[in-house]
Amino acid sequence: MQENFSLQPYNTFGVDANAKYFTEVSNTEELKAALSYSTSHSLPLLFLGGGSNILLTKDFDGLAIKLNLKGISEENFSDNEVFVTAKAGENWHEFVMYCLHKNYGGLENLSLIPGNVGTSPMQNIGAYGTEIKDIFVSCQVLDLEDLEVKTFNLEQCRFGYRDSIFKQKGKGRYVILEVTFKLTRKEHHVKTEYGAITSELKHLGIENPTIQDVSQAVINIRQSKLPDPKEIGNAGSFFKNPTIPLAQFEALQQKFENIQGYPNGDMVKVPAGWLIEQCGWKGKQIGNVASHKLQSLVIINATGKASGKEIFDFSTDIINSVKEKFGIELEREVNII
Template identity: 45%
Template sequence: MHIENRYLLKDYNTFGLDIQTDQLIRVRSAEDLDQIISKDFLKEKPYLVLGGGSNLLFTDNFPGLVLKNEILGRDITKEDQDFVWVKLGAGENWHQVVLWAIENDWGGIENLSLIPGTVGAAPMQNIGAYGVELAQVFQSLEAIELEEGNLQVFNGDQCDFGYRYSIFKGELKNKYLITSVTLKLSKKPEFNTSYGAIHNTLQEQGITELSLKAISKAVIAIRESKLPDPRKIGNAGSFFKNPSITKDHFNTIRNEHPTVPGYNLPNNYVKVPAGWLIEQCGWKGKRRGNIGVHKNQALVLVNYGNGHGKDIHKLALDIQASVEQSFNILLTPEVNIVPA
């Protein structure tokens, strides 16, 4: 086990922030983690489990130990006529796994193409895009409890998945390192093109015969046209979650803003796009020196280069305050802010 001291994390966070951690250890197996735990490293200082750093905002240097998850592996653990169960090392790159599934004609995650990050972080916030969430193909995960080092298996119910939520973002936050995730993929996939943009893109591309590859390509094309590429402009995707409000609250907003978009949810709730709320408050394209709100995507905060995490955090708080003042809605960050 090798400890790297004063390690620069610029390449390990998609905001591209120039920050460092006191120490970094690469975790390549459960045994590596056993050693770290048995040597009491995690009792001595703050620690952070890091995947690809695409859902994190570091507001400062990290005064502790980063556990960089690099556990690899792709195994078929079970198979029948209709499904295949694949157990994936948590350090595998998510998008590469999606492409691998498509090559093998296994369906279920093609709509989740091009989401940055690792497999181990996918259950953390139940990643989702274009009408599909991880929970729909999730079978189980293995995670090591970081105090005693016990390995535990969690099924979907135990993960308590919700919209951009799991128990690991809630009451078990920072208590476990997820080492593997098992997905149940379909050998007879049902294509999900219900999201308007996919349907239209397939038409524009002249695709008449649906396939996993065609859907993945359409999703990639939409994402590349809509979202800034973190390799060019630092960002962590959507900064805030889309809030759910009561129908009465929604109607009050609609009286003043007849064009407010909303998607009906059960129990008389409506989901409102956070990007629309932020745009109405005049933030789209606003720049504060080296950071700002993306010019095409009000939901995406960006680092144009040499920006500071503290300033991005301050911008997020100011956006939150103005949306609350204008609409009486408190936006919740989707991005994990470190320190919390």
């Protein structure tokens, strides 16, 4: 147990905020011991994975617990399918690479997403046409109300776009201990139609891509478009893409003929990056904070000295200007602490 501990190395924004107490746990017993300490000292809790989806707006006056539970196991499900289970503290991208090395398919489009396996169900991580709900079987959680270990299946997780029960009704109640995925062993469903994957594969001279080729294409695209948090502090997309009623979208089309939208029933998903860019934010810097020059959806700690409050205020300014111009209220994807 450490006191007044800097969380700067534990959040990819690189914000320098302190936790009153900090500890790391590698198994459920250590986690329960830390929880018992927090109960006896009446401390609020903050669970940390890779810290790539949080913004620390102030010092945390409680106990921050870094989840380091490790281990990967597997069980054959059928001739073509395997169940692979990874503990919460496994690094997500290393886990994806582990599966690809074994030629297990299903995770390739999610290559290079920062963070840990245990956090992947929190917002149903997604990229390039895949979300974890597509290959998710179950996750094991510790229920903080009764300290029982429970299992959540796909339906119980209520996955949505960057959403799950763990961000809604179950927020703060469950610690995810491990996650199980169903992956293919032979008959892989290669998904290349999303984003720039097809053109990147063409560029690499690949006609019949394997799952490993798709992963490499995704890695190449991500490295060319997104800032590496090791070099510039950021948490990836700061906002969700808003979904608005078709009628509102059609009214906006009258005013802004270039507006982009992806219809889904009587709703339309609008790219938040486009809205932000239209308000003049792309590449704009205020003090220590900026919107990234290649991807306006990504807010960066431009000087490395930004406080969480500065980043939060910057995001509020973006929300206000998008609201004023388009009448659309952006929602933050990043967890504000």
